[in-house]
Amino acid sequence: MLIQLIRNRLDPWLARPDRGAPALAEVRDLAIETRGGTLPARLYSNEAQDRGDLLVFLHGGGLVSSSLATHDGVCRRLAGGSGFDVLAIDYRLAPEQPYPAAHDDAEAALAFAAETFAPRRLLAGGDSAGGLLAVAAARRRAAAGQPLDGLALFYPVLALDPVADDPRLFRRSRAWMRRQYAANLEGPVDDLAFPLAAGLPPTFIASGGRDPTRLDAKRLIAGGAPVTHHLEPRATHGFLNLAAVSSRAAAQADRAIAALKAAFS
Numbered sequence: 001m002l003i004q005l006i007r008n009r010l011d012p013w014l015a016r017p018d019r020g021a022p023a024l025a026e027v028r029d030l031a032i033e034t035r036g037g038t039l040p041a042r043l044y045s046n047e048a049q050d051r052g053d054l055l056v057f058l059h060g061g062g063l064v065s066s067s068l069a070t071h072d073g074v075c076r077r078l079a080g081g082s083g084f085d086v087l088a089i090d091y092r093l094a095p096e097q098p099y100p101a102a103h104d105d106a107e108a109a110l111a112f113a114a115e116t117f118a119p120r121r122l123l124a125g126g127d128s129a130g131g132l133l134a135v136a137a138a139r140r141r142a143a144a145g146q147p148l149d150g151l152a153l154f155y156p157v158l159a160l161d162p163v164a165d166d167p168r169l170f171r172r173s174r175a176w177m178r179r180q181y182a183a184n185l186e187g188p189v190d191d192l193a194f195p196l197a198a199g200l201p202p203t204f205i206a207s208g209g210r211d212p213t214r215l216d217a218k219r220l221i222a223g224g225a226p227v228t229h230h231l232e233p234r235a236t237h238g239f240l241n242l243a244a245v246s247s248r249a250a251a252q253a254d255r256a257i258a259a260l261k262a263a264f265s
Helices: 002-014 072-082 101-117 129-143 168-182 214-222 247-263
Strands: 026-034 037-045 053-058 085-089 121-127 150-154 203-208 227-232
Touching (some): 053 072, 053 129, 072 085, 121 129, 129 150, 203 247, 214 227, 227 247
Parallel strands (some): 053 085, 203 227
16 A cells, blocks of 8 residues: 555655754653644754744645654754744644544644744744645634734645646646545535635745646745745755755755745744
């Protein structure tokens, strides 16, 4: 089964240490109690006693794989380079936990972060499919009168339903994710289909020029969303994870994170 192959082979490779990640003041595991159960989380802090801006980070992995371990180096780089504290979330995975489990976990994590840390600014973010969850959570909070202060998205997949002008491989990838996560729904996934601009706070997106997800960023901008778009022309999908093994990807990641910092300075 493809999902088990990804979990058994790719995830351990992604979980290798990132020797180039910066040292931080504190890295601490947490447990968030939700209606769906206990949600593992990990806090990455620049200053142990000073809680400023907080980014709740939702990892990629097609909604079916990855974890706190696969994105540990990513979060260390994000915290060290952006100046944000980062709260990484290990949300429930499909297909064992279908829609709206990951949505609910993202929303619960943001509520926990707001109440527990009372940050100066609260952002949601993520890479790839994690960016999709961050956007959905931001729109949920805006509808409830609790808007976020921003979104920080890296090569996000922003819809599960078909988009007419997708390249063939991207169309198939999007449809595959939809089957794994939302096969229990009939019709469109309302909060995971374009247009998405309504209800979004100031949004930063970093895209790779060799990654078709950059088209989703362009669609969001065309829809009128308040987006700052950073493009790494030679980057592929997943360049944050690749920073641990590639000097080129590390430079791309560092530039993208610096652009995130500038966007919210």
